[in-house]
Amino acid sequence: MMVCSENKDVFSAVVRSNKKIGQRFYRLGLEFSGDCAEPFGKARPGQFAELDLCGTALPRGEAIPEDLCDMAERNILLRRPFSFCDVTVKGDKTVVDILYDVVGPATLRMTTLSAGDSISIIGPLGNGFAMPSGKETALLVAGGMGAGPLLHLAKVLTADYPNIKVVAFAGAKTATTLPFEKRLDEVSEVLGFPLAEFAGYGIESLVATDDGSAGYKGFVTDCLLEWLGRCGLAAKDMIIYSCGPEKMLAKVAEIAQEKNIDCQISMERMMACGIGICQSCAVECKVAGSNETVYKLCCKDGPVFNSNEIVFSN
Amino acid sequence: MMVCSENKDVFSAVVRSNKKIGQRFYRLGLEFSGDCAEPFGKARPGQFAELDLCGTALPRGEAIPEDLCDMAERNILLRRPFSFCDVTVKGDKTVVDILYDVVGPATLRMTTLSAGDSISIIGPLGNGFAMPSGKETALLVAGGMGAGPLLHLAKVLTADYPNIKVVAFAGAKTATTLPFEKRLDEVSEVLGFPLAEFAGYGIESLVATDDGSAGYKGFVTDCLLEWLGRCGLAAKDMIIYSCGPEKMLAKVAEIAQEKNIDCQISMERMMACGIGICQSCAVECKVAGSNETVYKLCCKDGPVFNSNEIVFSN
Amino acid sequence: MKDNVDISVDFAGVKLANPVFTASGTSGYADELADFVDINLLGGFITKSITLKPRKGNAPPRIVETDAGMLNAIGLANIGLDKFIKEKLPILERMTTAVFVNVAGETIDEYVAVVERLATERVIAGFELNISCPNVAKGGISFGTEPGQVSEITSAVKKAVGEKILIVKLTPTVTDISVIANAAVEAGADALSMVNTFTAMVIDIETRKPVLANRTGGLSGPAIKPIAAYLVNKVYNEVAKKNRIPILGGGGIRTASDAIEFIIAGASAVAVGTANFIEPDCTTKIIEGIKKYCVRKETNIKELIGSLGK
Amino acid sequence: MKDNVDISVDFAGVKLANPVFTASGTSGYADELADFVDINLLGGFITKSITLKPRKGNAPPRIVETDAGMLNAIGLANIGLDKFIKEKLPILERMTTAVFVNVAGETIDEYVAVVERLATERVIAGFELNISCPNVAKGGISFGTEPGQVSEITSAVKKAVGEKILIVKLTPTVTDISVIANAAVEAGADALSMVNTFTAMVIDIETRKPVLANRTGGLSGPAIKPIAAYLVNKVYNEVAKKNRIPILGGGGIRTASDAIEFIIAGASAVAVGTANFIEPDCTTKIIEGIKKYCVRKETNIKELIGSLGK
């Protein structure tokens, strides 16, 4: 292992836990010790890492959801990017948690990791969320798996910016696909703290599901819009942080633009390298004061961008 | 699962054990139940099965011997053939043991199988050793991993042909690469039963190592030749069964030919299918009464052949 | 989900129960694979290449595994026409699946001789002309890389096939496969089969020799799938569509999703090769998977063929 | 084991500390990869393709993974010659490794213009002519499939390179790569680089569209290795050896064993591409592995090159 600029490198982590927390959601706990502990201990919300899952076992036949059976046949080659939902420094060790969704061959393999396994990881990579200097309220808007980095952000915000009020919005198709470990309970829902993970940081939350099976019925962006309509806060005192599917991010960006609220979003792209050498992760960005656009790299210039920079594809 | 002619098919087995028994040798125990138990319960010595190891995890970095590191990078695609070293029917279950050597990407993966894992297996395939009708003495000549099917044969011979005397010869480069679980002890060595696995069937054995670190110093074929020289038995009353590297088999075949002893050998070829549909496993065979040769299929016509049929490639 | 959804296709006039074939050389002459799959469930069955005289094939090792693929250099080992007629035709005659005989040879006359002898056999739906085998010293691929040669052999064989359909099997290792496809179509091919394997080599660094006795072999398996899918789409767009010539597409197909990719790219039917070695009953699963996809997406095979969007 | 074994090679007159390069487009302009590897340990470094004007490249998605490979359609995104000279040359100047600039363009004049501007830069050891990029509408691969074109562009650029060496990078997707290699050599190529990627396609069966915005992309990675090794051996035997032209071989190299395969096949040096994405420091391991192999087998690079036995 080399000592590198910016502390990013190829590291080895040990799996501490890998827990199924929903239909197809898991939470993976990785422990870093020795030289690896420090760089990851300093990882900022929104940064990510590239995991090598090539040598990891596939789940056995029956354990593969039918819609992923064909995909499961593909031998994987490239690493996969994941952000962190929690980073904890414990003495000379750092524990990093990743919330993930099982969508294809790599994430299927990821489910068979078990405590004690070691795994190769490159990170921490990219730029995290900018901190909310001069703001009074931070709104975290998560779509599906996007909750991961926003949980990490929630922890850092509440620890480092105790005077800022944080409100979390979490959207999903339906109640069972909300990627949270702790189930909603009615009392906390009534009190405005339905998501235990955010409540743990003292953060109130709003849940939206497309089918209304939990919380607000509709898109999380509609829920946000409604909330903004009634909150009575000044746009300049707020900041939105968002992570989720690109369609949702586009809507969040539109809302932020209309209401003139600062907004940071975390983008996703297929990434071959994650370290800025392949140019695969192009994100089309506006050039200030011109009609032209440039491609920035999601892995190096992002994954977090100012929402007003991005040209969303349709 | 279909019911098929000759009972061979794609089956699912459950791993019962996977034990390291030497430097790079392991013994894998597979359990078959339900429909799979019967066909495998009837498996004859010398038959084999094709294991699908694609989804099995690679050992972690440090657990891969240095000389196999590069090979380990290759994603495997094809199944791998293995013969059985033991087959035991227990009620409605069948347990099949495989003795294997870690030589490349598939066998590396095999080492990470653990109790409870299920694995896809096609078998039993090919033709086993012919039984020694009318013989008085059966000589089992094993080179390295070739001991596997000969152990299975030893069990069947001693059970079904109690009047036949069986003598086992086992060769290896050096003592530590003898693929036997139970260590040699001096007393049994003096008594002529150094290999506990064979001794368990009441079979005497001779060990040969290239460096003399155990038993006879030299090739197992030289050990055999010496034994034949002093045994005083009639060629027509003996039969040789052999399995091991092709160079050794060629030597065994030569000895059998010279001394006019019936001899059956188990051949190995790279196999893409194991079931006779790809023609990859060609074994050059003499055509009786002609100078011509034909290619027979190791998987279907073999893997056991009469030694006098084979044209060995130098 | 109704499982009896219709996924039959018209392949150059031959009605197939479904678009799934086993590829030549990867399923023997039917009897071998029959232990694992009900061959009659297949849309089509293609024999191992048949030549006029029996061929021993190449010395072993004949195969070697590569990343997500394998090389083979079987060398067209086959029992020859006479023995095929005597021993294998009777087995094939019992099958209800459309049977295609893959034909190879060292000279055009040899191809023609084989086809002439078989052209009147009732059980045979058509012939697949192997002008793309990379593993023989004479014939094989040498017929398939030059448009003039392709044209010559195709028209010669076309005269011999009679009522049967003629599928020409193309090699992917040419600068512009559409030129070759076009030559075949203009000379009378009723369908195109693509792709055959890619010439390749694996070297044993311990001995510093090629692993295969034949030195080179043909690469098949999932490794080649994205190249094959591209080539099928290219030939569909540039040649097959306007000439209404169906394509039998393949190269690395393991799953229904793979098969559907080829169909969307422009294949009317698909050939499954290497995957049979790993899961001998994979074709059955692929057929079921295509049905499920059609039901789920409320589509049908006809609409799917060549439906790749902008 | 002595680790300071000499594995240096003479590559068309350029002395390389070892035969391991990073391939164009897979290691940026050096600064990016420098976080993970000491670039100065490499035998050679090749820049991402440079064009006269900056290029935005293609819309995303630009890559998709395949079995043991990946497709890319970056579309020669690069900062353009001016910015390269201003921002990147100073970084490259600090390197002790042999630096090669990969050049692309839409017209021959563009290629020549880039080379002319850089031909006198001290830090540059030579140029790699990319006439094999499958991911651009104009230029790229269109120069590389026809011997006449290859000859024309090679001689035009050769006039501009001055003292520097000219490597011509070949596409594998031609009927006979030796014909192309020969055209390049006769027109003045000092070395050949092979292979570039294979045109390929992945289709999303849910949307029925190609996954890549560019529709097609170039297949790289272990999947193509056996084809690339074969082609290197073919060109070595048919063109390079007798003309004493070194080959920079690659395609799917991940390990020292892979690299050694290419060297035995006939490559004087090897280029590692896709593998950098997975293990950014794999080149260091490959260099060490080649040394160990030479010690263990009591051989040396010179003796190894093109030593494939019968």
Ligand SMILES: Cc1cc2nc3c(=O)[nH]c(=O)nc-3n(C[C@H](O)[C@H](O)[C@H](O)COP(=O)(O)OP(=O)(O)OC[C@H]3O[C@@H](n4cnc5c(N)ncnc54)[C@H](O)[C@@H]3O)c2cc1C
């Ligand atoms: C910076 C960054 C951070 C990320 N953080 C996380 C994280 O914290 N948790 C997490 O679960 N994922 C995260 N992702 C996404 C994650 O990398 C992919 O889900 C993963 O690579 C999929 O690998 P696979 O082999 O399982 O599926 P693939 O074969 O790569 O994809 C399978 C199918 O799913 C689609 N797909 C790919 N990504 C997604 C996605 N995110 N959601 C839905 N469908 C998808 C593909 O188009 C394909 O059709 C992040 C991605 C980026 C770029």
Ligand SMILES: Cc1cc2nc3c(=O)[nH]c(=O)nc-3n(C[C@H](O)[C@H](O)[C@H](O)COP(=O)(O)OP(=O)(O)OC[C@H]3O[C@@H](n4cnc5c(N)ncnc54)[C@H](O)[C@@H]3O)c2cc1C
């Ligand atoms: C009918 C039959 C029965 C077999 N029974 C057994 C058995 O009971 N136990 C067992 O351990 N093996 C057995 N084998 C051999 C076994 O199939 C191979 O060792 C296995 O396929 C290697 O797979 P791999 O991916 O680990 O290595 P590969 O990548 O396939 O091979 C790695 C390297 O080892 C070489 N190699 C391949 N096979 C052997 C071998 N047998 N010995 C030494 N080097 C080899 C290859 O040429 C290559 O260089 C049998 C083979 C056949 C054909």
Ligand SMILES: Cc1cc2nc3c(=O)[nH]c(=O)nc-3n(C[C@H](O)[C@H](O)[C@H](O)COP(=O)(O)O)c2cc1C
């Ligand atoms: C072992 C083997 C033998 C083959 N034999 C033949 C043959 O005899 N005739 C032929 O036209 N193609 C032959 N092929 C090519 C296949 O029919 C098919 O075109 C190719 O393998 C690509 O498909 P796949 O990737 O699904 O295997 C053979 C392929 C393999 C792997």
Ligand SMILES: Cc1cc2nc3c(=O)[nH]c(=O)nc-3n(C[C@H](O)[C@H](O)[C@H](O)COP(=O)(O)O)c2cc1C
């Ligand atoms: C993401 C990516 C970008 C590439 N860009 C270029 C390029 O700009 N110019 C070029 O000549 N080759 C380019 N290539 C081709 C590589 O240099 C190399 O020839 C090819 O990838 C095969 O090697 P590999 O299998 O080791 O990757 C690129 C390859 C990849 C994967």
Ligand code: FES
């Ligand atoms: S993923 Fe390679 S540059 Fe961003």
Ligand code: FES
């Ligand atoms: S391994 Fe396929 S025929 Fe024997």
